[in-house]
Amino acid sequence: MATARTPIVAGNWKMHTTVESAITLVEDMLDDLDALEGVEVVLCPPFVSLHALWEMVGDTAVALGAQNTDWRDQGAYTGEISPLMLAPLCRYVIVGHSERRAYFGETDEVVARKAQAALAHGLRPIICVGEDLQQNEAGQTAAVLERQIRAVFTDMTPDEADNCVVAYEPIWAIGSGRPAHGAEAQQAIHDIRMLLRDLVGEKAAEAIRIQYGGSVTGANAAEFFGQPDIDGALVGGASLRPADFVRICAVAQQVRCAV
Numbered sequence: 001m002a003t004a005r006t007p008i009v010a011g012n013w014k015m016h017t018t019v020e021s022a023i024t025l026v027e028d029m030l031d032d033l034d035a036l037e038g039v040e041v042v043l044c045p046p047f048v049s050l051h052a053l054w055e056m057v058g059d060t061a062v063a064l065g066a067q068n069t070d071w072r073d074q075g076a077y078t079g080e081i082s083p084l085m086l087a088p089l090c091r092y093v094i095v096g097h098s099e100r101r102a103y104f105g106e107t108d109e110v111v112a113r114k115a116q117a118a119l120a121h122g123l124r125p126i127i128c129v130g131e132d133l134q135q136n137e138a139g140q141t142a143a144v145l146e147r148q149i150r151a152v153f154t155d156m157t158p159d160e161a162d163n164c165v166v167a168y169e170p171i172w173a174i175g176s177g178r179p180a181h182g183a184e185a186q187q188a189i190h191d192i193r194m195l196l197r198d199l200v201g202e203k204a205a206e207a208i209r210i211q212y213g214g215s216v217t218g219a220n221a222a223e224f225f226g227q228p229d230i231d232g233a234l235v236g237g238a239s240l241r242p243a244d245f246v247r248i249c250a251v252a253q254q255v256r257c258a259v
Helices: 019-027 030-034 047-057 098-104 108-120 133-137 141-153 182-200 202-207 221-225 242-258
Strands: 008-012 040-044 063-066 092-095 124-129 165-168 209-212 232-235
Touching: 008 092, 008 165, 008 209, 008 242, 019 047, 030 242, 040 092, 047 063, 092 108, 108 124, 108 141, 124 141, 133 141, 141 182, 165 182, 182 202, 182 209, 182 221, 221 232, 221 242, 232 242
Parallel strands: 008 040, 008 232, 040 063, 063 092, 092 124, 124 165, 165 209, 209 232
Antiparallel strands: none
């Protein structure tokens, strides 16, 4: 992990928790998370809990992120949430998560529009990319990642890229209990960084933080965080377990301080 990049660990709660249980979850880990230095922590609850948690974390070092956004500011789009609505509550927003791509038909073009809309409203997009099992076994990982990265970053300026985070999430590892090995994740993320050099320049590419996501736990986090190009994690199930999520964040801090 490069010393110039502060690791970022984001907890994606997906469609879990009510407002009440979300508050309890944050209460159980906020003091421990706020005490960490040298690592940025982001919580991404369901939309309905954002305001309640915004009131809880406002004076702490913990940031909030949304799990999705529309690319339009407003209009007759029943059920959608726009970046204009999210900006007062969030610092980050996840775009292009594999579940959004797989279950809701989001294309590379849609993901690119969402990333640009987020940036236009001062939000920092966490841009998810990754291959499925069939693509992985066919040796297509690099080609899939190149297509997804080019779709978002081809027309992006270096200054815009500075406000982005990339999350490499091999789809076959998400929630499967079968994470990629550290060296395997490092290779994919290194390839992403080299591609970003071509698209937004070396300086911006070296500054962009690239997370790993896929069955990350407190027990295996160090294997990933010790890799030179991996700058944290996008955490799913473990982010709903306070002790495990705090441990993951603490490992990121420890590895960062050891560099």
